[in-house]
Amino acid sequence: MPRRIVLVVNPTAGRGRAGRALPGVRARLEASGDEVAVVPSTDYAHARATMAAAVAGGADVLAVMGGDGMMHLGVNACADQASATPTLLGLVPAGSGNDLCRGVGLDPDDPVAAAGVVADGSRRDLDLMTVAGRHVGAVLATGFDALVNRRANVMAFPRGSSRYTVAALAELRVFSPLRYRLVLDGAPRELEAMLVAVGNTSSYGGGMRICPAADPADGWLDVTVIHPVHRATLLRLLPQMTSGRFARHPCVEQLRARVVRVDGETADGAPLVTFGDGEQLGDVPVDAVVAPEVLPLVVSTAR
Known part of the structure; x- marks a missing residue:
């Protein structure tokens, strides 16, 4: 059964790298046969609200494309869900740092390969740290x-x-x-x-x-x-x-x-x-x- 993937992207991340890589990332996700909705973020608040809505709406996967700031929002949107079938987080590096992606084994310089992980990978529940009410x-x-x-x-x-x-x-x-x-x-x-x-x-x-x-x-x-x-x-x-x-x-x-x-x-x-x-x-x-x-x-x- 096809999954519903919501891809939230900051097209300006990495000096525009995210926007340039987006067509290839989208094509890789759609090649899996899943339903893919792409939402370009307009600012930080919009990205956070869009991610929260994707999780609340029961998306199978929230894919986040951009730098570490976007990944931070995705982490906080997907952590601590009470549902037995939670929205999974997928990471697509396209910023200047991409450190969280490094830390979970993704190539920080290959967003299309990371999209392949989102399309074909499996779930793993990982640790976070909580600081000042945030993950x-x-x-x-x-x-x-x-x-x-x-x-x-x-x-x-x-x-x-x-x-x-x-x-x-x-x-x-x-x-x-x-x-x-x-x-x-x-x-x-x-x-x-x-x-x-x-x-x-x-x-x-x-x-x-x-x-x-x-x-x-x-x-x-x-x-x-x-x-x-x-x-x-x-x-x-x-x-x-x-x-x-x-x-x-x-x-x-x-x-x-x-x-x-x-x-x-x-x-x-x-x-x-x-x-x-x-x-x-x-x-x-x-x-x-x-x-x-x-x-x-x-x-x-x-x-």
């Missing part, structure tokens, strides 16, 4: 990384993932270690650090593997702490995040927990800011809590 699929950033994200979001140039590199260099010039108060599964810690990242999947910022061992099906959150180092050392570590090799440095500590409370402030006393899936979530304190098997996702049968 996060990839990584919670709270330190230097969050400040870089905030700076990058207001930059008009350059476009794409390279703006994170430029933002990181600019932030590094004025950055001082942050004061953290953490509680990991009930165990408190106070420390100074460059950043504390909490991962459900491994990467953020367009492929920076900040939590290299994170697995969205193991029931745990991975926590990476980068302890205070000279700015030049942090600069040397940044390129190694793409491979995850940075984690071998003595300044890096990796932990696991099911509940992580993050609190603290900058050197000048301002509260730390938090980002999840690249979206600003607000200031600390926040609790990141693993939510096991709450996301019904379409994944490749080859996994």
